[in-house]
Structures are given as C-alpha cells and as structure tokens.
Amino acid sequence: MEKSERETTLQKLPALLLAWYDKNKRDLPWRENTDPYRVWVSEIMLQQTRVEAAKEHYIRFVRELPDVRALAACPEDKLLKLWEGLGYYSRARNLQKAAKIVAESGFPQTAEGWKKLPGVGDYTAGAIASICFEEASPAVDGNVVRVLSRVLADGREQETLKRGFAAELAPAYPAARRGDFTQSLMELGATVxxxxxxxxxxCPLFSLCQTKSDALPRRKEKPQRRIFCKTLFLFCDGGRLALYRRTAGVLKGTYGFFSAERPMDNAQAEDFLRRAGLQNFALGAPLAHTHVFSHLEWHMTAYAVYSPEDAARLELPADESAEADFARLFYADKREIESRYSLPSAFRWALACVTPN
Ligand code: SF4
Structure with a gap:
C-alpha cells in the first residue's frame, strides 16, 4: 500500500472505532475513571496477564493500596503477596520503585515523562498519556500491531511494525477523545x-481492511525455552512447612520450597535426604508439575518430607546443587503462608503433595 493510501486509511480509523467502542466496550474495573494511578496499575498488570485474570487482582490491589503514596510505602512482602498469581514479579518491584519517584515529584503529564520511570516502556507510556492526559501518544502493543498489520496488509515482522506504527498513528489521532481512541484500538484487537x-x-473496519483473515502479522520464531529439572522438598513438622525467601532471579522477593537441581525418584530422594543428614523422616508420594516461564521451563517433582527434625540444620552433599542453602529455611503454618508470604504459582501447586493433618 502506498504511503498516502496508508495515511488516508489511518485517518479513517477514529470515526469508525469510536462509534464501535461506544457500543461495545467491556465494563472493566480500571475503566471507572481516568485516574493516572489506577490506569497505570492496570496497564502494568495487563502487560503479561489476561484481562479476566487481572480483574480480581486489580480490585484487591487498589483497595489495599488506593493511591501512589500507599504503594510507595508498602512493605515488599505485602506488595508481592498482593501480586501473587500474576507472575513476572519484577513488574511489581518496578511499579513500587516508580511510585516512590511519583510520590515525590508528582505524575508525569506526557508519554516522554512516563518513559523515564522504571518499568514503563513506550506502550505503557503512550497508553497512560493518552487515556489520562489526552495526549496524541499511540500505545502500540501486540493487539494493535495485529489490527494495523491486517488493515494495512503490512507483512513486515512484528517488532519492526511496532516502532513504525507508533510514528504513523500519531497524526491520525482525533482532536478529542484521544484516550478512547487508544482504548478502542486495543479493544478491537482483544475482542474482535x-x-x-x-x-x-x-468488525467495524471490515470495509477498510486489506486482509480480513489471520494471515498477518508475520511472527518471528521464538527461541526454544531452556529446561531445568528440579526436585522440591516440602519439609513438614506438624502443620508447619519449611520455606525460604528467594533473593535472586525472576521470583526474587517471593518465597519457595527447598529445591535440588536434578530429578529424583523415591529412592534417590530418600538417599539425598539421608546424605544431607536427615535421620527420622517419612516421604510422601511424588507429585509432578511443569511450570513454564517465557524463556524457560521447570520440570519438577515434589515430595512432602514429614520429619520432626529441623531442615535448616541439614547440609547439602558436596556432589549436589540446590537453589538455596538449607540454612535459609524457616517454618510457617498454612495460615501464615496464605496471609503473609507470597508463594508464586511456580511453587504453589506443590502444596497438594502434603497430606492435611
Ligand atoms: S476485518 Fe478482520 S482482520 Fe481486518 S481488522 Fe477486522 S477483524 Fe481484523
């Protein structure tokens, strides 16, 4: 499609999309108003999380932390507990880092200003600046790339399109209802x-669209995920379980169970524990699970280890490796785990291997 033809097509989008959006927009909790704090929290949550999954978390989050000062002052354990289940915990940590800056200096009013905050990229900055401050700042995410690549029959690769569409779309922004225009494009990509x-x-763009199918956008092949095999041990003493706080990696700041860095069957697991110094114990039945991150997979087997001995006193055999020292383990009961410690879904499934007492 010629450049001038593309421009003309893009200029037609606001009228078509705004009329459609008025009739079809979903009723979502973050659309109640255009408060920048609320829009910002929702945009960060929605970066890697589906709308349905984010709704409940969003409501709880803004109820507990109703403004930017509350978020800035929130203890890390509480923050990560509120984020539990959403994954990609670095988003929560960056959100708080940025909240500390905003609590001091106020909300940025432009996309350029938002981009200076930790965890805020082009897309999020464009979304907040247009929705909350009516700036003509496009927010081009995967949904918008999909819509525009199809409407314009543009077969270039997604990342190239993302940058190009942001610049091309800005002049097509209407004089009013810029935030709604941003949301209408996202909404069309998400629902139609x-x-x-x-x-x-x-589709309201049917007459404009040059593709009318899922043939575009062209996708880049994703690199294969790296696979790690682990054996989790859930040390149980009465109703208490041994946990440790993770201090590095993608789940930094959350809590997990002791994990050895190799697969083990029952006999191997018992041998491992004996060599670590545990004498009096009973092993539960194994439970297997695969947790998929964006770039890696954990293939895990979990065992409940029922023992009155303190697991924090054990020592890792010299020929084994583990994610953390035994010495970092501490015991908490299930009520404390539910209310206080953020247990990400990468570990939460393993609770099912423990027999309730
Ligand atoms: S006509 Fe079909 S392919 Fe084109 S924008 Fe609408 S839904 Fe997407």
Whole structure:
C-alpha cells in the first residue's frame, strides 16, 4: 500500500472505532475513571496477564493500596503477596520503585515523562498519556500491531511494525477523545481482531481492511525455552512447612520450597535426604508439575518430607546443587503462608503433595 493510501486509511480509523467502542466496550474495573494511578496499575498488570485474570487482582490491589503514596510505602512482602498469581514479579518491584519517584515529584503529564520511570516502556507510556492526559501518544502493543498489520496488509515482522506504527498513528489521532481512541484500538484487537479466527464479519473496519483473515502479522520464531529439572522438598513438622525467601532471579522477593537441581525418584530422594543428614523422616508420594516461564521451563517433582527434625540444620552433599542453602529455611503454618508470604504459582501447586493433618 502506498504511503498516502496508508495515511488516508489511518485517518479513517477514529470515526469508525469510536462509534464501535461506544457500543461495545467491556465494563472493566480500571475503566471507572481516568485516574493516572489506577490506569497505570492496570496497564502494568495487563502487560503479561489476561484481562479476566487481572480483574480480581486489580480490585484487591487498589483497595489495599488506593493511591501512589500507599504503594510507595508498602512493605515488599505485602506488595508481592498482593501480586501473587500474576507472575513476572519484577513488574511489581518496578511499579513500587516508580511510585516512590511519583510520590515525590508528582505524575508525569506526557508519554516522554512516563518513559523515564522504571518499568514503563513506550506502550505503557503512550497508553497512560493518552487515556489520562489526552495526549496524541499511540500505545502500540501486540493487539494493535495485529489490527494495523491486517488493515494495512503490512507483512513486515512484528517488532519492526511496532516502532513504525507508533510514528504513523500519531497524526491520525482525533482532536478529542484521544484516550478512547487508544482504548478502542486495543479493544478491537482483544475482542474482535483475534490472533486466530478474527471476527471479521462483525468488525467495524471490515470495509477498510486489506486482509480480513489471520494471515498477518508475520511472527518471528521464538527461541526454544531452556529446561531445568528440579526436585522440591516440602519439609513438614506438624502443620508447619519449611520455606525460604528467594533473593535472586525472576521470583526474587517471593518465597519457595527447598529445591535440588536434578530429578529424583523415591529412592534417590530418600538417599539425598539421608546424605544431607536427615535421620527420622517419612516421604510422601511424588507429585509432578511443569511450570513454564517465557524463556524457560521447570520440570519438577515434589515430595512432602514429614520429619520432626529441623531442615535448616541439614547440609547439602558436596556432589549436589540446590537453589538455596538449607540454612535459609524457616517454618510457617498454612495460615501464615496464605496471609503473609507470597508463594508464586511456580511453587504453589506443590502444596497438594502434603497430606492435611
Ligand atoms: S476485518 Fe478482520 S482482520 Fe481486518 S481488522 Fe477486522 S477483524 Fe481484523
């Protein structure tokens, strides 16, 4: 498509999309108003999380931390507990770092200002600046790339499109309702122009669209995820379980169970524990689970280890490796784990291997 033809097509988007958005927008908790704090929290949550999964977390989060000062002052354990289940915990840590800056110097009013804050990229900055401050700042995420690549029949690779579309779309922003225009594009991508089987017959852009199918955008092949095998041990003493706080990696600041860095069957697990110094114990039945991160997979087997001995006194055999020293383990009961310690889904599933007492 010629440049001038692309420009003309993009200029037609606001009228078509705004009329459609007024009738079809979803009722979402972060759309109640355009308070920058609330819009910002929702945009960060939605970066890697589906709308349905984010809703409940969002409501709880803003109820507990209703403004930027509350977020800035929140203890890390409480913050990560509120984030539990959303994954990608670095988002929560960056959100708080940025909140400390905003609590001091106020909310930025432009996309450029937002981009200077930790954890805020082009997309998020554009979304907040247009939704909250009516700036003509496009927010181009995967949904918007999908819609525009199809409308314009642009077969270039996604990352190239993302940068190009942001610049191309800015002049097409309407004089009013800029925030709604941003949201209407995202909404169309989320509800009509779906990755597979788009609902073209109900699409307000049907007459403009040059593709009318899921043939675009062109996807780059993802590198294969790296696989790690682990054996988790859930040391149980009465109703208490041994946990440790993770101090590095993607789950930094959250809590987990002791894990040895190799797969083990029952006999190997018992041998490992004996060599670590545990004498009096009973091993529960194994439970297997695979947890998939964006770039790696953990293939895990979990065992409950019922023992009155303190697991923090054990020593890792010299020929073994583990994510953390035994010495960092401490015991907490289930009520404390539920209310106080953030247990990410990468570990939470393993609770099912423990027999309730
Ligand atoms: S017509 Fe189909 S492919 Fe084109 S924008 Fe609409 S839903 Fe997407």
């Amino acid at each position: 122009c779906l990755p597979a089987s788009p609902l073209c017959l109900t």
